[in-house]
Amino acid sequence: MKYSIRKQFAYIFIGLMAGTILLCWFINNTFLERYYFHNKQTVVMDAYNQMNAAAQKGSISSDDFDIHLQQLSARYNISILVLDEDSETIRVSGGDPAILKIELWNHVLFDSAEGSEKLYPDTPEPKSGPGGGKASKYEENIITNKTLVRNDSPFYIVQLVTSNRVSMEYLDMWGFLDNGNLFFIRTALEGIRDSVDIANRFLAYVGIAATVASGIIIWIVSKKITDPILELAHISERMTHLDFDARYKGRSFNEIAILGNHINQMADTLEVTISELKTANNELQKDIERKNEVDEMRKEFLSNVSHELKTPIALIQGYAEGLKEGINDDDEESRNFYCDVIIDESGKMNNMVKKLLTLNQLEFGNEVITMERFDIVMLIHNYIQSAEILIRQNDATVRFEQDTPVYVWGDEFKTEEVFMNYFSNALNHLDGERIVDIKLTQESKTVRVSVFNTGIPVPEDSLPHLWEKFYKVDKARTREYGGSGVGLSIVKAIQESMNQKYGVVNYENGVEFWFELEKVTDR
Incomplete structure (x- = not known):
């Protein structure tokens, strides 16, 4: 059908499904990277808060907290380093202590001061220039170093760091705990853009598969909706040809089922009405045919009866006239013979008339x-x-x-x-x-x-x-x-x-x- 409801249903639902998936893909492509980065910041801040709470309670050096720190590092994929006032390592988790310490001192030396002020005044100025020691190595290693959060009391800094050496991005947080310990937290951003691309591609594949699967399912489901409508159309078409045997057999309780039940009732009513009309017409036709049959049977009956009665009536008449005219008056045996013939023929006529009456009643249905x-x-x-x-x-x-x-x-x-x-x-x-x-x-x-x-x-x-x-x-x-x-x-x-x-x-x-x-x- 050119304007099939089934196709319209399928097109509408497939369009809605495809549009929903495209919207999800757009939102994912636009906001997933920001959400991921924000989640990383939350993880780092949560780790800092737990360490600071342990430092305030004096349990940062305990074995229980060490186990908790290891779990925290493994769960959130972060590296943690805690130093005391003498720059001795108190706690380390999730990375090489030497590398973490170097990265921490690089931040302390180059990112802590505002203007010429430094956190450690006795620390010598780093040398600059090509091959000039720590300063040059740090500058070569860091492409960008963007401060995201800076807090002075207690002092900590959250920075986005891009490493030139390994071509990776890190989210670093360093500063001091409330007990004066120096801490450093690092987590790799793990190629967030690649992750977003992978997620978007996966969503596209899933979306295409879901659209195809949904289209098939919707096509099948819409068939269950449109089939009863087509069935009703077929029934109504048969009714136009006065065929009332078709019935809607749906077992649902929706509007289509109500319509089907009403069509069934209408078919029953029309069938009864037409049946009554046909019955009346048939009876009228039978009456006409019966009238014609009665006329023919009457003619045949009269013809046959007149033929069959002609011989006995003639015999009775002849022998009766003979008796009246006195033929063989002197012969008693002849008279008796004449009378016997008349009686016999009368009996035959009586028997035949009885049988004819019986047959007539049977044939006309009166018996x-x-x-x-x-x-x-x-x-x-x-x-x-x-x-x-x-x-x-x-x-x-x-x-x-x-x-x-x-x-x-x-x-x-x-x-x-x-x-x-x-x-x-x-x-x-x-x-x-x-x-x-x-x-x-x-x-x-x-x-x-x-x-x-x-x-x-x-x-x-x-x-x-x-x-x-x-x-x-x-x-x-x-x-x-x-x-x-x-x-x-x-x-x-x-x-x-x-x-x-x-x-x-x-x-x-x-x-x-x-x-x-x-x-x-x-x-």
Whole structure:
């Protein structure tokens, strides 16, 4: 993104970091040398104060103070020399006593007096000129000798000394303690400018490394800030396309999280609202489709009913007219035959109308499906027992070997109607060995009930049409046993209302119809 917040964050913080380091470098380069030098002065003055305190207490010559002096010299990197009134060494630490004594006398001889006055009047004047003894050596050795502090009571001088011989700077302090001892303190400034340069270079290296590291860290941290914003932008983009599945999943409690939660709430509200609109629109569409289906089904129903009722009505009408006209009045057997035909055809019409009403209720969803737990084995045994007369009339052998209860979920009354249709079809299409074989096959979640009858298999081209209303494979035979072609349509409607499967399988010696029910699992 051209105007990325992440980049802006990174640039601002990197700029602040670089600016802070540059400011530190400037302060370090400008004031570090002064601070270092001031610190050295403080160290020297502190050493002097401790020696003067020991001189006042009379402990300057003690072993304990000697140890303390050695520690002081080592800690602050200073050289210390203390002389008594006879110029004898009392204490020395951190340097060669002879060299320290020479340096001290050089200060005494050349730096103590103001004008012509000297601290030691009996001391001869130093000779000057090239090769002229101490004076010339001292002058050759010292490039600059700058007095920083001078105190007269007690007398001491702090000086910045630059040595020509060794090209080094020293901070020297000399004078008298309160007990009259002469002292000399020297500390090397150790190339302070070099130290400042090294410190500045080190700070520059550290600053560059810190800036780079901070830039990387800030880039990573800013990603955690900008990623939720980009996520919200992506969610809002999806919402513009009516996709409300996206949700903000941040777990923080900052302002972005509050915004994300509000967007989630808005998405939920919009989703519910649009869902209600779509549901209403879908129901309206279903109503329109159902109306069209009802019109088509009404037309089909009227056509099929008129076709199916035409034959029995014609027979009833013909035989009734024959009876009215007195045909075969003298033949009682003929009259009885006419009446039997009328009664039989009336019964077929009544049975067909009942089945059509049942099918109509199932297809239009007016029939309530009651799901209950029942024993399918007992249902089959009870029906077989009630159909014993039909079994004997059809000279059929019925085999069902299951005795253990098997519990299923379903509408018990409608399940019995499904089994009744399969069983009656099997009896009406028996041939050959005239066997009806009933089996139960249990799966993990379902129970399959199959009804097999020996006879002629169903033609393959008729299999897909068996479940259609009024479809008959053999119309003459169906007419013979009073079939209406509606039974298997009722099976289809019942099984679909319970969301269960059904079907038919052809064998060489017969046909098997099956249906499934939900098994009651053991808990």
